Amino acid sequence: MGDGEKSLPSLEATILVKGAAEAEARVAADTLEGSCLKHFQVVRLLGRGGMGAVYYGNDTSLERPVAIKILAPELAHDPEVVARFEREARAQARLRHPNVAQIYFIGEDRGVHFFVMEHLEGPGLDSLLARPEPLPWAQALEYTIAAARGLRAASAQGFVHRDVKPSNLMLDREAGIKILDFGLVKSMHGDSQLTRDGAIIGSPLYMSPEQGRGGTVDLRSDIYSLGCALYHMLCGRPPFTGPSPVGVITMHVTDKAAPVRVVNPNVPEVLARIAERMMAKEPADRFANYDDLLAALEGARADRRELSGFRTRGIALAIDAVLLSVVGYFVGLWVLAAAFAYFVLFHRLLGQTPGKWLLGIRVENAAEGRISWKAALIRFLVFAWGPLAWTILAVVVYSLHREQHVSFRLASLTLSQLALPAVYVALATVILVAYLAGFLLVAFHPRRLALHDILARTEVRFKARPPAEQVVEAVKATTLTRRPR
Ligand SMILES: Nc1ncnc2c1ncn2[C@@H]1O[C@H](COP(=O)(O)OP(=O)(O)O)[C@@H](O)[C@H]1O
Numbered sequence: 019m020g021d022g023e024k025s026l027p028s029l030e031a032t033i034l035v036k037g038a039a040e041a042e043a044r045v046a047a048d049t050l051e052g053s054c055l056k057h058f059q060v061v062r063l064l065g066r067g068g069m070g071a072v073y074y075g076n077d078t079s080l081e082r083p084v085a086i087k088i089l090a091p092e093l094a095h096d097p098e099v100v101a102r103f104e105r106e107a108r109a110q111a112r113l114r115h116p117n118v119a120q121i122y123f124i125g126e127d128r129g130v131h132f133f134v135m136e137h138l139e140g141p142g143l144d145s146l147l148a149r150p151e152p153l154p155w156a157q158a159l160e161y162t163i164a165a166a167r168g169l170r171a172a173s174a175q176g177f178v179h180r181d182v183k184p185s186n187l188m189l190d191r192e193a194g195i196k197i198l199d200f201g202l203v204k205s206m207h208g209d210s211q212l213t214r215d216g217a218i219i220g221s222p223l224y225m226s227p228e229q230g231r232g233g234t235v236d237l238r239s240d241i242y243s244l245g246c247a248l249y250h251m252l253c254g255r256p257p258f259t260g261p262s263p264v265g266v267i268t269m270h271v272t273d274k275a276a277p278v279r280v281v282n283p284n285v286p287e288v289l290a291r292i293a294e295r296m297m298a299k300e301p302a303d304r305f306a307n308y309d310d311l312l313a314a315l316e317g318a319r320a321d322r323r324e325l326s327g328f329r330t331r332g333i334a335l336a337i338d339a340v341l342l343s344v345v346g347y348f349v350g351l352w353v354l355a356a357a358f359a360y361f362v363l364f365h366r367l368l369g370q371t372p373g374k375w376l377l378g379i380r381v382e383n384a385a386e387g388r389i390s391w392k393a394a395l396i397r398f399l400v401f402a403w404g405p406l407a408w409t410i411l412a413v414v415v416y417s418l419h420r421e422q423h424v425s426f427r428l429a430s431l432t433l434s435q436l437a438l439p440a441v442y443v444a445l446a447t448v449i450l451v452a453y454l455a456g457f458l459l460v461a462f463h464p465r466r467l468a469l470h471d472i473l474a475r476t477e478v479r480f481k482a483r484p485p486a487e488q489v490v491e492a493v494k495a496t497t498l499t500r501r502p503r
């Protein structure tokens with residue numbers, strides 16, 4: 019799909035400004051860095067979209083970092099567009115919600131129209147999706163829930179976003195997701211989905227069929243676009259791709275995307291159905307409002323199996339240790355190789371060692387699939403780092419001192435002769451404590467992760483799913499009810 023891949027960045031962009039105008043915008047923008055717009059210092063370019071450029075900046079009066087979005091010059095020439103842009107920004111500034119990026123200021127300086135918003139560290143969901151692998155489905159679910167909450171608050175105040183896409187969804191440590199660019203597309207062009215020169219507004223990859231047809235849009239159009247973003251997160255690619263924007267828009271209107279679970283079988287049935295319902299061609303076949311959507315999404319969380327805690331994992335490990343010591347009794351030091359094979363092979367091939375099997379827990383990746391060879395290897399090496407470090411320490415001590423005569427009569431040793439052994443004992447103790455802390459972390463970590471889980475990106479979960487009622491409820495609620503045409 020070489021062609022499709024190459025065209026992704028341009029398809030992701032919101033279509034608003036034509037090529038020549040973009041070049042004009044670039045020239046104007048390049049002279050801005052280092053200058054001031056009102057009391058905002060423009061520091062460096064963050065990115066460029068269909069409406070203009072976004073800069074990292076500094077609010078010199080409140081001394082806080084901000085993001086400054088500058089309206090492309092050819093849009094700023096139209097007083098009607100500018101008035102609408104300002105009206106929309108003012109309305110949006112009244113919207114306060116943890117999942118919506120806050121607007122701080124809107125204004126004009128020497129002919130440059132701009133607005134200022136909170137600067138988000140991000141990254142944008144688009145850069146997370148730049149790699150062709152799916153995100154862990156539970157993570158995709160949480161991002162979608164966060165975005166839907168922001169959209170619900172906005173729609174309660176009458177906002178339709180019209181350009182929901184990964185680059186307008188910024189990752190945020192506290193809120194999960196913050197939504198950018200509310201209603202800006204509308205402010206540029208009023209209710210019409212078409213610009214004056216006939217270009218369609220929005221990002222083809224995530225555009226609803228009604229938007230593509232130039233029809234009227236409501237919140238269900240945003241639900242469609244969010245569904246496409248969710249599909250992209252779950253499948254590692256957008257529902258439709260192709261070399262031309264118009265081709266992709268047509269596919270949204272007429273084609274059926276490959277089912278989520280055909281592309282990624284790790285996604286639970288319930289969540290796949292939710293994504294597919296969000297992406298129904300007919301608005302009436304989607305969720306009617308955000309309350310319904312959020313109820314379904316939150317229901318899909320119940321599909322997660324419970325994480326195993328410290329005690330269960332500890333007992334499983336003790337069982338494995340007993341088994342390995344029996345092996346060690348017969349094979350001596352070869353037990354180290356045996357342990358390596360035991361943990362790596364069992365975890366990679368079955369997801370569980372005999373100890374874990376007895377306790378009904380499994381090692382998985384975040385998507386609840388089997389872990390890779392690499393993860394199994396990293397997991398073992400981190401798991402074994404303590405014993406490895408001791409071995410290395412012992413070898414070093416031995417090779418440094420093997421010529422020396424060692425006396426075990428403590429009374430006959432001088433203090434200076436004791437100093438070095440004390441250092442070795444301290445080192446060994448530090449290793450022991452740090453090593454144990456790596457395990458003990460399970461007891462305190464919110465996601466019940468040990469150090470070896472964090473570094474190998476694995477989790478340990480119970481095999482059985484929680485009571486099925488909730489799951490069945492969620493499936494019922496999301497079953498497609500097709501309207502007769
Ligand atoms: N508030 C913000 N904080 C940090 N970065 C931002 C902010 N707003 C926009 N950006 C960055 O600027 C880029 C361009 O934004 P934009 O003009 O909206 O285009 P698009 O959304 O089509 O990518 C975005 O991809 C994002 O990385």
Ligand SMILES: [Mg+2]
Pocket residue numbers: 067185186198199
């Ligand atoms: Mg944007």
